[in-house]
Amino acid sequence: MSSLSLHIADGIARVILNRPERHNAFDARLIDDLEDTFTLLGRDTNVRVIVLTHAGVNFCAGADLEWMAASAAKPKTENREDALKMARMFAAINACPKPVIGLVRGKAIGGGVGLVACCDIVIAAPDASFALSEVRLGLIPAVISPFVVAKIGPSQTRRYMISAEAFDAITAVSIGLIHEVCADGEATLTTLIATLLRNAPKAMAEVKTLLADVAGKAIDDDLLSVCADRIAARRASFEGMEGVAAFLGKRKADWVPND
Known part of the structure; x- marks a missing residue:
């Protein structure tokens, strides 16, 4: 099974995180696939809008802990290179020249919040929740920190990266991480895409x-x-x-x- 699904029709590219059995957590393959996909879509003149969404119940659980443990066991230079690949993947999404819309249900944890921060516009379901919980594992959200700070500012970033507390979609709107909470995200997405295509x-x-x-x-x-x-x-x-x-x-x- 591919770690990503990609569907393009009428100028709209839908990028679907496709590791539902792992809550769409990042491993080396998904990291490479995301960077490559967003780089190619950014260059495709036929693509006008990109939608980033997911298969399964949860949006993204961040880094796959088995992959992270394997990286930690590598020599220092290889461990660092794995981290740098992840950072470049976030940068590719953040800098993509096309409008990127996030469509989020369920949980976004750690690097999942990083993905949300890299989207230009985010629509979330009422059940969506978010957490920057790395410190509970003795880790830090280093590679996503520039993107999260840029999205919600240093004050809110300090709170949620240090406390590791989960917060709901309404709170995510109030701090600027997401933009709308909708029970029918697809209907809202359709309206938003029509608006963007006029630009x-x-x-x-x-x-x-x-x-x-x-x-x-x-x-x-x-x-x-x-x-x-x-x-x-x-x-x-x-x-x-x-x-x-x-x-x-x-x-x-x-x-x-x-x-």
């Missing part, structure tokens, strides 16, 4: 890089200059000119699907 693909990709570049920076002349350069270039781009012309001409831009 210029390259503009959405540039928003992601823009936010990464400005986050945490002092608002000074250098930053203002960077932002001015970005909007000036976008105004003169094909998408920028086409979008404005379509609006003024009261027609659909060329990237908007026909109804």
